[in-house]
Every structure is written in structure tokens, then in C-alpha cells.
Amino acid sequence: MQEGNFILGPEVASLEEEFTAYCGATAGVGVASGTDALLLSLKALGIEPGDEVITAALSAPPTAVAISLAGAQPVFADIDPVSRCLSPHALREKVSGRTRCAVVVHLYGRMADMPEIAGIAEECGLALIEDCAQAHGASLLGRAAGTWGQAGCYSFYPTKNLGAYGDGGMVVTGDDDLASHLRSLRDYGRTDRDRLGEIGFNSRLDELQAAFLRIKLVRLEAWNRRRRELARRYLEGLAGLPLGLPDWDGERNHCFHLFVVEYEERDDLRIHLAKRGIQTAVHYPVPLHLQEPYLAGGLPSCSCPAAERTARRVLSLPLYPHLSDEEQDRIIEAIISFFRALA
Structure with a gap:
């Protein structure tokens, strides 16, 4: 300046x-x-x-x-x-x-x-x-x-x-x-x-x-290492639950901008977490071919069933480099408690 x-x-x-x-x-x-x-x-x-x-x-x-x-x-x-x-x-x-x-x-x-x-x-x-x-x-x-x-x-x-x-x-x-x-x-x-x-x-x-x-x-590599570490902890902590988990080779093919799980009753899980002060997001609820400007006479011009199914199920969990292990453990336990209550 x-x-x-x-x-x-x-x-x-x-x-x-x-x-x-x-x-x-x-x-x-x-x-x-x-x-x-x-x-x-x-x-x-x-x-x-x-x-x-x-x-x-x-x-x-x-x-x-x-x-x-x-x-x-x-x-x-x-x-x-x-x-x-x-x-x-x-x-x-x-x-x-x-x-x-x-x-x-x-x-x-x-x-x-x-x-x-x-x-x-x-x-x-x-x-x-x-x-x-x-x-x-x-x-x-x-x-x-x-x-x-x-x-x-x-x-x-x-x-x-x-x-x-x-x-x-x-x-x-x-x-x-x-x-x-x-x-x-x-x-x-x-x-x-x-x-x-x-x-x-x-x-x-x-x-x-x-x-x-x-x-x-200069800090990007360190931040990405922490993102991958948190992703690994999520994968271990959520294993065995009826959730779709991210596909990852364990190395660098994923930098975990977002940690996105899938669940058919996504909104129920999201409400459960919100009640416990855990913020989540949906990326993305409306596939591109179903967005208003790309409809033909109000109808989709094509069918993309995998994208449509994924959009109905995805939920982004908190993940950022400064998320602590203790905070993440609380998120994992809240998700486990949701499924425990369904059993």
C-alpha cells in the first residue's frame, strides 16, 4: 500500500x-x-x-x-x-x-x-x-x-x-x-x-x-495435513455406522475441503446434531441439471440418478484445521448417540 x-x-x-x-x-x-x-x-x-x-x-x-x-x-x-x-x-x-x-x-x-x-x-x-x-x-x-x-x-x-x-x-x-x-x-x-x-x-x-x-x-501443507488427520479420525470413529463415508486412498488424492457423509434420513441426523450445538451443511441439495435456469419447460432435460441420490443424502460435518480432537470427539459421539437411539 x-x-x-x-x-x-x-x-x-x-x-x-x-x-x-x-x-x-x-x-x-x-x-x-x-x-x-x-x-x-x-x-x-x-x-x-x-x-x-x-x-x-x-x-x-x-x-x-x-x-x-x-x-x-x-x-x-x-x-x-x-x-x-x-x-x-x-x-x-x-x-x-x-x-x-x-x-x-x-x-x-x-x-x-x-x-x-x-x-x-x-x-x-x-x-x-x-x-x-x-x-x-x-x-x-x-x-x-x-x-x-x-x-x-x-x-x-x-x-x-x-x-x-x-x-x-x-x-x-x-x-x-x-x-x-x-x-x-x-x-x-x-x-x-x-x-x-x-x-x-x-x-x-x-x-x-x-x-x-x-x-x-506457506501454511497450506500443514493445514492440509491436519485436515487429513481429522478425516482419518472421523473415518475411524464413524466406522461401522450406516453412513456413506468419503472414498480416500489415505494419501493425497483428497485434501478434505469438506468431510461429507451420506445418510438416507439426512435431515433427521442434521436436526439431532443442531440440538447439540453442532453446525452442519449440505453441499449440494440441488444438482445442477435440476436448477431452474437449466430446466426445459419446467422439466429436467436429463436424468442423473447417482447425482440425485447423492444430493438427497449428503451432509458436511465440521472439518477445519483448528478443530480440536476434543471437539471432534464430541461430534463423533453425538453421531453415535443418534444411531444408538434408533436401535
């Missing part, structure tokens, strides 16, 4: 370099939000009105909104019920002559089946974008989230594993030309201060948020 740099200054440049190195990518481009990271990536990859973009039916609404803002038609594919991420089989079934791109979501911090999905994208000639808004620090087979496709899109919303004190986002990529295009798009489409090369956007990460994020990035 003393130097008078507020937008796209040295703090942003340093964060781009440091986060890119953390992900093992070649370049990083800071933008205003995770939604903008998706939108600008779609535009930079040449997605146009009339193009179809396939994505998972279960995700936060911004995934679909970004596709729509790019002028494309979202096509919703079902999830794998174990990983809760995009099903490779469903992806392949949805490919048509108009399909140009797939946006794969690493939901809740769990990596999707990227070897299979990347293979399908290459075989079908599709651009591949990763929605990594919940996957900071997740990796699969030694490759970080965001490095399997042409663009990896991160959100720095305050609740993320790496969160700012406001909105922010970044695209990581292994393509220097794509990075250069993204830098132009985020700044109105300018080629220099006074000339436009195309019509772009105002989507710039500010210096203050970048400075905060650089401080927090």
Missing part, C-alpha cells in the same frame, strides 16, 4: 509464481474469482456460443454459471457414486458432435479419475478444464489438481483450503500461450495500455489479497 500498488502488482506476480510452483505447473494467472477463472479459461480455449461443455451434475452452481456466461451450453453428466466426481463412463456417453470441452470438478477436495477422463478428452478431441475450487493441495499419481488438463481453475474464496479475505482466483496451466491470452482477457483484452486485441473482462486479482494469500500459502 505504501508503494501505491493495488492491482496486478508485485504481490500478484509473486503469488502467481509461488502458487504455480506449488502446483507444478508452468504459469499462473491471477483473476478476480474462481468463477472468472473458469469463464476466462473457456473463452481463452475458444469456446463459442452453440458449443457444448460437459460437466458433472453435482457441483456448486458457479461451475455451470461460468459455462453459461461463456455462451456455451452446459451438458450435465452423472457422477461416480464412490468418488462423487464426474463419471468417465457418463462423460463418454454425453459427447456429441457439438462437444468442445469438459469441465471436471474435484468435488469436496477429492480428485476425479483424471487418467481415464484425460484419455477420453484426448480421444474425443476435447479441451479439458479442471475446477479445482475445492482441491488446493490434492494430487493423483504425483500430479497436482489443475495440471491434468489445459487449465486448472482455483478459487481463493475465504472458506477454501487456501482462502483470501475476499474474492480471488487463479488459473494454472502448462501452456505459456494460453497464459498470455488469459492475461489479456483479464485486463479488458488489452495488448498494451492503450490498445485492445479483443473484448475481454475486468477480472484482476488485487495486491492486498495476493499478499494475504502468499502468507497463507
Whole structure:
């Protein structure tokens, strides 16, 4: 602030370099939000009105909104019920002559089946974008989230594993030309201060948020270790109960942005925990293909039964790095008491 740099200054440049190195990518481009990271990536990859973009039916609404803002038609594919991420089989079934791109979501911090999905994208000639808004620090087979496709899109919303004190986002990529295009798009489409090369956007990460994020990035690995430790304690403490538990390899394929269980009478369990002062959430109660803007004449345009069933059952339990073992033990005991009362 003393130097008078507020937008796209040295703090942003340093964060781009440091986060890119953390992900093992070649370049990083800071933008205003995770939604903008998706939108600008779609535009930079040449997605146009009339193009179809396939994505998972279960995700936060911004995934679909970004596709729509790019002028494309979202096509919703079902999830794998174990990983809760995009099903490779469903992806392949949805490919048509108009399909140009797939946006794969690493939901809740769990990596999707990227070897299979990347293979399908290459075989079908599709651009591949990763929605990594919940996957900071997740990796699969030694490759970080965001490095399997042409663009990896991160959100720095305050609740993320790496969160700012406001909105922010970044695209990581292994393509220097794509990075250069993204830098132009985020700044109105300018080629220099006074000339436009195309019509772009105002989507710039500010210096203050970048400075905060650089401080927090140093702590991300420690915070993720604690998240995984808490996840392991949940898995051990809740074993044997009639709950659907997260699928995890015990290593780095999950960074546990959220710890999500499944139960048919989800709302009853949620009320039981609320009465004991334990806050939970539902991510997400309405699959994307059932959201109002994507209905056709008030009816869904497709069926995604695994996503629909999962949405009816999911419940996010408290999990954050500063949750103590004692607090977590109280949550586990409250869940056990719920099922004990049903016996």
C-alpha cells in the first residue's frame, strides 16, 4: 500500500509464481474469482456460443454459471457414486458432435479419475478444464489438481483450503500461450495500455489479497495435513455406522475441503446434531441439471440418478484445521448417540 500498488502488482506476480510452483505447473494467472477463472479459461480455449461443455451434475452452481456466461451450453453428466466426481463412463456417453470441452470438478477436495477422463478428452478431441475450487493441495499419481488438463481453475474464496479475505482466483496451466491470452482477457483484452486485441473482462486479482494469500500459502501443507488427520479420525470413529463415508486412498488424492457423509434420513441426523450445538451443511441439495435456469419447460432435460441420490443424502460435518480432537470427539459421539437411539 505504501508503494501505491493495488492491482496486478508485485504481490500478484509473486503469488502467481509461488502458487504455480506449488502446483507444478508452468504459469499462473491471477483473476478476480474462481468463477472468472473458469469463464476466462473457456473463452481463452475458444469456446463459442452453440458449443457444448460437459460437466458433472453435482457441483456448486458457479461451475455451470461460468459455462453459461461463456455462451456455451452446459451438458450435465452423472457422477461416480464412490468418488462423487464426474463419471468417465457418463462423460463418454454425453459427447456429441457439438462437444468442445469438459469441465471436471474435484468435488469436496477429492480428485476425479483424471487418467481415464484425460484419455477420453484426448480421444474425443476435447479441451479439458479442471475446477479445482475445492482441491488446493490434492494430487493423483504425483500430479497436482489443475495440471491434468489445459487449465486448472482455483478459487481463493475465504472458506477454501487456501482462502483470501475476499474474492480471488487463479488459473494454472502448462501452456505459456494460453497464459498470455488469459492475461489479456483479464485486463479488458488489452495488448498494451492503450490498445485492445479483443473484448475481454475486468477480472484482476488485487495486491492486498495476493499478499494475504502468499502468507497463507506457506501454511497450506500443514493445514492440509491436519485436515487429513481429522478425516482419518472421523473415518475411524464413524466406522461401522450406516453412513456413506468419503472414498480416500489415505494419501493425497483428497485434501478434505469438506468431510461429507451420506445418510438416507439426512435431515433427521442434521436436526439431532443442531440440538447439540453442532453446525452442519449440505453441499449440494440441488444438482445442477435440476436448477431452474437449466430446466426445459419446467422439466429436467436429463436424468442423473447417482447425482440425485447423492444430493438427497449428503451432509458436511465440521472439518477445519483448528478443530480440536476434543471437539471432534464430541461430534463423533453425538453421531453415535443418534444411531444408538434408533436401535
